[in-house]
Amino acid sequence: MVLLTFFGSTLPDHVHIGPINLRSFSCYEYGHGKSSCKEASICGNCSALHSHSEEHCNATAYCFHCRDAHQVRSRQCPRYRLEQDILQLTNRQFISLGSARRELMYRQKDGTCATFYASLAAR
Structure with a gap:
């Protein structure tokens, strides 16, 4: 497992690691690579299905993860922050993604984690 960190306000469409070119974000679900x-x-940009590409979108930005007015790949999205925390916990404690997700949800329920996880835990 690899944890990648990016600068800027949006995530890239692809990542070059040596000779490997990883493309991602066809459906914009976390953990889904474009090839699989x-x-x-x-x-x-607007979360519309199949209708157009992001480059040709003139619609208002909308994130289907948190239902807020920003692009799906925004680093300001609470869901993005949650996924980053899950990956960091996974790498720090050498546990599975599922275990890290359950741990963060337990901490949120217990009140020892940031409050923005509350709206995501119900999904």
């Missing part, structure tokens, strides 16, 4: 994802493609 079977989900429908969506626009990274």
